[in-house]
Amino acid sequence: MRRAFAARGHDVWSCDLLPADDGSNRHIVGDVRAQLTGEWDLLAVMHPPCTxxxxxxxxxxxxxxRNRTLKEMWEELREGAALFSDCWNAPIARVAVENPVMHRHAKALIRNYQPPACTVQPWWFGDPAFKATSFYLRNLDPLTPTNRLTPPKRGKDPVLWAEWSRIHRASPGPDRWKLRSATFPGIAAAAAAKWSPLVEEVA
Structure with a gap:
């Protein structure tokens, strides 16, 4: 997402607990909540963990x-909902928060919860993959498809179906969370194209 907006000339920064995969020096390592101040005057696109x-x-x-307790699961849910809430309610003029489709327990815990403005698929934007992704938007327009592909039929071409489903149905493993959390290039490009003109008007 950072690269997509930077390609349009914006002063863009990313933030994560881990270093940037591309080694960018326009990346802050730390808790994003430390950055959610009134100093961001245009736009924040956030991807809090959704586990x-x-x-x-x-x-x-x-x-x-296995080897986990219900208490731990519910505590992690509360922590995740608190982080999402802080991102969603950040004192920034225009906010986009990306997350998969949520369950009712998460919705009940999020402050000022509002339904997602849109739920999209990567194949709507030229990326051959299945993965429903919701965008919760404040003062931003929903994304619209830019390059719809024709998805394969499960029974007709199981090999192609499996390739399109490799992220959505990723096997358990140490890097599964990272694979599933990556932003598809087509979605990032569509977001930059859709929202950049709006923020450029007030820049």
Whole structure:
């Protein structure tokens, strides 16, 4: 997302607990909440961790995975909802928060929760993949498809279906979270194209 907005000439920074994969010097290592001040005058696009918020993981709130407890699962849910809340309610004029489809427990814990403005698929923007992604938007317009591909049919071409599903259905492993959290280039480009003109008007 940072690279997509930078390509349009914006002064863009990313923030994460880990260093930037591309080695960029326009990246802050740390808790994003330390950066959510009134100093950002245009736009923040945030991707808080969704492990306990997303609908696909709601089952762990009743039957925890091996070597984990229900108490731990619910505590992680509360921590995730608190982080999402801080991002969503940041004192910034225009905010976009990206997350997968949420379950009802997460929605109940988020301050000033509002439904996502849009839920999109990577293949709507030229990336051959399945992964429903929701954008919670404040003072920004929803994304619209820019390059719709034709998705494969599961029974007709199982090999191609599996390739399109490799991120959505990634196997368990130490890097699964990182693979699933990556922003697809087509979605990032569409966001930059959609929202840049709006912020450029007041720059």
């Amino acid at each position: 306990r918020l997303c609908n696909s993981g709601v089952r762990w709130l009743t039957t925890p995975p």
